Amino acid sequence: MAAKVIVLSGYGLNCEEETLHAFNHVGIDGNIIHINELIENPKALDEYQILAIPGGFSYGDDTGSGNAFAQKMKLALWDDLKKFVERDTLTIGICNGCQILVNLGLAPALNNYGERDVAVTYNATARYQCRWVDLKIESKSPWLKDIETLHIPVAHGEGRFMMEENALSKLKNNGQIAAQYINTNGTLANGEFPANPNGSINDIAAMTDKSGRVLAIMPHPERGMFTWQRDDYHELKDAAQRAGVELPEESEGIQIFKNAVKYFA
């Protein structure tokens, strides 16, 4: 049976269309489902293999980004959600979705699902940042298979992962740090703006649960899935024209979605 994806919407989530488009582009069917619909009919989760919580501004980031939406999900949907991630499924939270997964305690879930181990809080600059970043990937997560680096954008005001020292060492030891901000030369950003756009501890841009099937990622792969979306598109396009070659349609971000296909193949 082909895998199907639920992309959540509602209460200020706003990247559901382009996120579903990314899945559709790689051949995964799915539906955008309003959170209230899912709460009304949580058994719908049984019919899907992938859950995507897209980017956005759920509840306007009030009381901390992702917090209010996560509280709503926890109060109304927790048992079904837990059952879903414990099955052989894939879950991805992008940007606001990442913040929601963290507040739900689905990532990194160092001990148990449902416990908050880390925070994603205000950028060190206290300012929203929309810019392209480079990521180094070292992860066993099925979402990130065979990916070494990614050039995709961030767009957030609260993307700074913070945690206690021992949580950080557990993350490292468990291989749960999925992506780190790097300089253009490949070295770690070392907390320096703008390569690390938010001051995130250990340059962390994404993390997974222990199984690797739940990915919480601040940057937006769906905004870097096509070459024409890239910040250097005009340079690449010009170079391709000079060289007399076709520019590839796809860019690096699409690999994450293709990996979902591979996982269920």
Next chain:
Amino acid sequence: MHYRTEILAHKDDGRAHHIEKILHDMDIRASAWVVDVYSSESAAAAKDIFTKSLANPITQKINETPADFDWALEIGFLAGVTDNVGHTTSELLELATGSAVECYSSRLYLIKGDAKLSDIEQLSAIISNKLIQRISIKSHEQYERDGGMDKIIPKVGLENKNITTDNVDLDISDDELKDLSKYGIANKDGSKRGPLGLPLPYLKAIQSYFKSEGREATDIEIETLAQTWSEHCKHTIFASPIDDIAKGLYKGYIQRATKEIRKSRGENDICVSVFSDNAGGIIFDEDHLITDKVETHNSPSALDPFGGAITGIVGVNRDCIGFGMGAKPVVNRYGFCLADPRSKPNYFRDKSCTDALLPPSNIMNGVIAGVEAGGNCSGIPTPSGFVYFDDRFAGKPLVFVGTIGLIPRVINGKAGHEKCAQAGDKIIVAGGRVGADGIHGATFSSVALDEGSPATAVQIGDPITQKKMSDAIIKEIRDFGWYSAITDNGAGGLSSSVGEMAEGSGGFHLELEKVPLKYAGLSPWEIWISESQERMTFAVPPENTDKMIGLFAKRGVEATVIGTYTDSGRAKISWNDEIIMDLDMDFLHDGNPETPLSTTFTRGGEVEPDIAEPDSYENILTAMLGRLNICSKEFIATQYDHNVQGSAVLAPLQGKGRVYGEVSVTRPLLTSPKGVVLSQGLFPRYSDIDTKAMAAAGLDMAVRNAVAAGVDFNQLALLDNFCWCSSDEPERLGQLKRAVEVIYELAVKYQTPFISGKDSMFNDFKGYNENGEAIKISAPPTLLVSSIGIMTNVENSISIAPKAAGDSVYLLGATKDELGASEYYDELGHLGNNVPETDAHQNLRLYKLYARASRDRLISSAMAVGYGGLGVTLAKKTIAGGFGLDIDLSGFDLRSDKMLFSESTGRIVATVSPQNKKAFEKNFKGFEECHYIGSVAYSKNLFIRSVLKVGVKVLDEAYKATLRDY
């Protein structure tokens, strides 16, 4: 009881560092803690399940206070001001405990350092606005003595005091009528309700209408007429006969240009819906229209920059949602005209100098943050915009906001852009509730700002409430075909939205007591004209009302039936069964008498100055790059989400040198390679010499920016926003007429139709200087022309950054001795006289040839020449690409400074690869103004032979330093 939860953030909080930086800029070393405070009257708010839902235990502590601080500063909202965080907290309280009691948010800053009380007061003035916020400061001692901060619940304390309408006696003298207009209807206690803004001839018409009806007017009827006939809603200056132009400026020029263009283009007409709806719509592809609307929100932004700007952007989003049967917002635009943020002018609203205008830096930060919050929260990309500086914007800043929409051409088998309320349809209002916010907004923006300007005219938008409503409409309900018509609630609130929609059916009967309110105590007239945000009004056949309200409810959106559209010819309102308004529809909409206008005109400007050639071209070029109108605005671009929806092709920062561009390209449909090209042009300072030159240059720039980026020249349309001043003076009206005349000529010449427009005619501040002397600051007459065009394939888009060394550099278009009102003359302290004249004939030749070259992909990079002329353009291209340029201008017959800094319109600088050079030159064969001026260099220098040689790094620094710390 008051329950208060304090959430203490960790020490390394970004917001705390922001406070520390402000204090540091005041020469105070201090550290800060940030505490988020949530207050409620519900005992449930003390329960763990609720308080724990407010804090992330990793970084936040509940009800803990650090012992070590010197000052506590708390900022919360005044009663009745929109508190978005409070609303979310209320929802959390209800989710967690079932208690449906309002919560309120505030923020507490605990500060440790060598600050005095006056320093903390200064800090609070920078980070708050006393018009909408309450501020409480305590020393540590006082804090300890009081056991913490005071517990405040900012609940609106209005009484529900047998509210009804008052009659207004209009059988009064002309002088009394004038007073009624200036101060408003009197309350029982003698206080006045705020300006009606009605000129005497209008009041006389109203007087005689009620005489013929044989009864007194009610307050709600007078308020309704004031709203409907306001300059803001009726655009009387553009509609009135002016000199010998009987049709007025709008019908006589602007609408006429579009009509003539559509006629002459015949089958190739791109317009579908122009000037008749909330936005203008042109053809995007076989299945979709693209819509555009640009609004201004100037007066509210002067009082509360954040609130004014966020209300503006979410308001213009609703213009898009209210286009036709509802368009999906796909791009936002912004534009700010501001005073120098480094300046500190002392202007006051009152003679005793106690009520100071906000400093320019507060206004700048506030309007930028307002558009950020509104645009980012709504999930609409904001790639396009501009900031223009002139100190005459200190009194009234100009805040432009625009939204582009996408709508299917056919929805449910009917044209997507058409709608009409039918008699018998129910009036449904959906979205936010009504409060006292925004009362008299429409009448207030039609008068100059002074001491009596009402604070209630300010609202704060709530983008999340709107997002829920917008998604439910655009992504679901629209396509079910449940409603006959939709429009937004903007200026004038229900009085405008219901009144306008009822023109379709021929009347309405509204049951005003059914309108959902934020709190008790509002009078009928207040409910009717309140500009509370985030509401759409619908006309819905009775059989569809239940399912529509039901679906809205499932999406967390309140929707209510509040009346019926009729064909009675009457505008009727009842309040608990009593009829309180009953006006003839024709009188309501067309009863305002014509008021012919007459104009005079005197050209401004000085004699052309005799200036010495600069000693150092390097120095003058770097100084020019650092000028406010030329330098980088990267700090704004990175705060605005420009790639949400995954649609950004050409974003605000171009090339690896990240130059702030003036044009954007977006792919609104992920499934189609078609692009939308957006740009704009404005030259306010040119008005000091001649508004004709100002308007022509703005229109030409808007067109040329889009052309340079590769737009299909025959799929380009325009929007006009006139922001004038003192429009009751014949001289200002004369300036207006000249501007309108020339944009008619240019638009027809270029065949670029106007599809939408908006004006704001009184951008004046009347107040006092620090000596208590009366002053008036008028914004320079400003026409913003925005352009929107289509590109068949985004592959054809062209960025400004040169791509490879060895490419050829061309200057297209003629450079003349035209430095009047230029950035260069202003840098040298001159105004001059030779303001650029626009040669539409010559420009059109260039644009057509260029469009062919861009379609054939012959151009590697291009940039239209704007502020600061050729010199600045070459420098920006150098910075963007990171390549040097080797330029020779010796063939031109102009002194080097004039050659470099003249602002002659109609020019583009392009670079072309060696493989395309021949085809490019062939393309322009016979066009005498195609000049080869050099090549992209292998060095990292901008080299202009015999004139200057400056390294990329030096240029980059000069370009980015000015506003780096904002």
